[in-house]
Amino acid sequence: xxxxxxVDQVFSEPVLRRFERRTGIRVRVVYDTEETKSTGILNxxxxxxxxxxxxxxxxxxxxxxxxxxxxxxxxxxVPRTARDIPGQFRGADGSWVGFSARGxxxxxxxxxxxxxxxxxxxxxxxxxxWRGRTAIANPAFGTTTMHMAALFSRxxxxxxxxxxxxxxxxxxxxVSSNGEVKRLVQSGEVAWGITDTDDAAVAVRAGAPVRVVYxxxxxxxxxxxxxxxxxxxxGPNPANARxxxxxxxxxxxEQMLAFSPCAQVPLRRGVKRPLRVPDVAGLRLMRVDYxxxxxxxxxxxxxxxxxxRGRPGARPPLISASPSGTR
Numbered sequence: 001x002x003x004x005x006x007v008d009q010v011f012s013e014p015v016l017r018r019f020e021r022r023t024g025i026r027v028r029v030v031y032d033t034e035e036t037k038s039t040g041i042l043n044x045x046x047x048x049x050x051x052x053x054x055x056x057x058x059x060x061x062x063x064x065x066x067x068x069x070x071x072x073x074x075x076x077x078v079p080r081t082a083r084d085i086p087g088q089f090r091g092a093d094g095s096w097v098g099f100s101a102r103g104x105x106x107x108x109x110x111x112x113x114x115x116x117x118x119x120x121x122x123x124x125x126x127x128x129x130w131r132g133r134t135a136i137a138n139p140a141f142g143t144t145t146m147h148m149a150a151l152f153s154r155x156x157x158x159x160x161x162x163x164x165x166x167x168x169x170x171x172x173x174x175v176s177s178n179g180e181v182k183r184l185v186q187s188g189e190v191a192w193g194i195t196d197t198d199d200a201a202v203a204v205r206a207g208a209p210v211r212v213v214y215x216x217x218x219x220x221x222x223x224x225x226x227x228x229x230x231x232x233x234x235g236p237n238p239a240n241a242r243x244x245x246x247x248x249x250x251x252x253x254e255q256m257l258a259f260s261p262c263a264q265v266p267l268r269r270g271v272k273r274p275l276r277v278p279d280v281a282g283l284r285l286m287r288v289d290y291x292x293x294x295x296x297x298x299x300x301x302x303x304x305x306x307x308x309r310g311r312p313g314a315r316p317p318l319i320s321a322s323p324s325g326t327r
Contacts, residue, residue, distance in 0.1 A: 001025060001237040001244065004041045005058040006032040007227055011262045012058065018256070019247050025240050030054070042067060045232065049073055055235035056244055062089070062098045062228040063146055066294035069095045075231040077242050082249035088287070089226050089267050090249075097249045098226030098290070100257040100264040103278070104147050105222065106213040107185045107200045108192040113211075119192055121216045122151075125172055126163070132171035135185070135193035137178045139164075140304045143196055143225050144178070148304060149297040150223050150288050156321030164307055164316075174308060186210050196225070201263035201276060214283060221284040226267060228290075 005012050009031050016027045032041045042064045045057060049071070059065050068074050069091070076094035089098035106119050112133075113119075119127075125134055137144040152160040167174075173190060175181055181193040182200065186208035194215075203210045214222050229248050231241045247253065254266040258273040266273060269281045299317045306314035 001055040001240040002028050002030065002053060002235070003056045003058055003244070004030045004032075004045060004054040004232075006041050006060045006064070007058055008060075008262070011257065011260055011264075014260070015248070015253055015256060019244060022247075023243060025243065027244070045073065046071070052232050052234045052236070054232045055237045055241040056229055056248075057232060058227065058229045058248065060227055061143065061146060061225050062096065062290040063149075063294045063297055065096050065228050065230045066291050068230060068232075069291070070294070073233050075233040075235070075238065075241070077231055077245055079246045079249040081246050081251070084251075084268050085249065086267060089224075089290075091291075096228050096230045097245065098228040099249055099267055100254050101224040101226035101267055102143065102262075103197040103214070103222050103224050103265055103283075104143065104194060105197055105200055106192055106215050107182060107195050107203065108211045108213055109185050109188050109190070110209045110211050112188060112191040115211075118211075118213060119215075120213060121219060122194065123163075125194070126166040126170055128170065130170065130191060132173075133191040134170075135173040135175055135181045135190045136167070137181055137195070138174055138176060138308050140301065140308045142178065144194075145297055145301065145304060146225060146293065147194075147223055149293050149300060150286060152300055152316070152319045153288060153293060153296050153322055154220060154286070157316045157319045159321070160319075161316040168307075168310075197265060197277075198262045201261070204276060205261070214278065216286070217284045219284075221286040223286045223288070224265065224267075224280075227264070 020027050074095055078094035082090055082097045108118055139145055139148045178195040178199045181195040182203050184190045185193050186203045200212045229245055251271055254271045257264040258266055258277045263277050303314055303316045
């Protein structure tokens with residue numbers, strides 16, 4: 001069978017090779033490049049829609065698969081192994097299943113910021129006492145785009161646009177990637193920044209003087225970005241695709257990825273994990289509709305590109321706040 005994936009090879013390959021050993025099914029994997037992360041594989045799947053070559057798309061986020069779902073390019077299957085995954089993280093109709101997430105966190109330099117008065121919310125990026133001392137990744141790319149889409153969905157255009165304007169006014173450094181945010185924090189070039197749990201785990205594991213803070217635990221909660229898998233409609237090996245989807249959605253895979261260097265967060269309660277990986281049951285999570293988020297991302301990306309380039313007068317598209325997103 002053939003798997004297309006945007007999950008880093010160092011993390012995804014051991015999972016797929018274990019599946020091969022368990023089942024005897026040979027898996028050929030096509031990986032995305034770092035330069036076209038997620039987008040390259042997605043465009044390939046769209047180009048092959050008339051003659052599908054892949055059986056499974058394993059995405060590093062739950063939003064890109066929604067594009068395939070909207071275009072009718074996925075085959076539905078409800079994995080039995082996914083029954084204890086919370087409904088927020090999977091399609092009730094079997095269109096997609098999410099598992100093993102990254103979280104959007106605050107990474108603090110302990111030498112520059114004490115525990116008393118440390119940042120606890122994304123909105124602390126606007127606090128004048130941190131002027132010029134914080135960093136985020138370019139919101140036109142990667143998980144930061146998804147994070148911004150979640151804020152637009154919760155707050156609406158007016159408030160989210162004001163938030164982005166405030167970042168500029170407060171001198172927040174906009175850098176190339178979440179990994180670069182991690183580097184700036186651990187080197188002390190900034191006091192703190194917003195990044196993903198996998199990048200934060202790299203810094204902690206290296207013994208850097210950093211601390212991880214889970215944001216907005218008294219408010220809207222932390223955004224989780226699960227990996228997600230879909231079966232490609234019309235793929236050459238549908239039966240094997242269903243077997244792999246069952247495996248990917250299993251507790252075993254969540255445990256395996258929790259103990260891997262990516263330190264992913266299991267979506268289920270009770271999955272064995274190392275101490276550096278948080279228990280999802282103890283976190284306040286942002287409530288988002290991942291399917292709806294795909295449309296919001298598409299609508300705001302031109303604005304985010306203009307904002308990242310510093311173009312004055314850029315206006316966000318009109319998006320209304322969700323009923324639960326007013327905090």
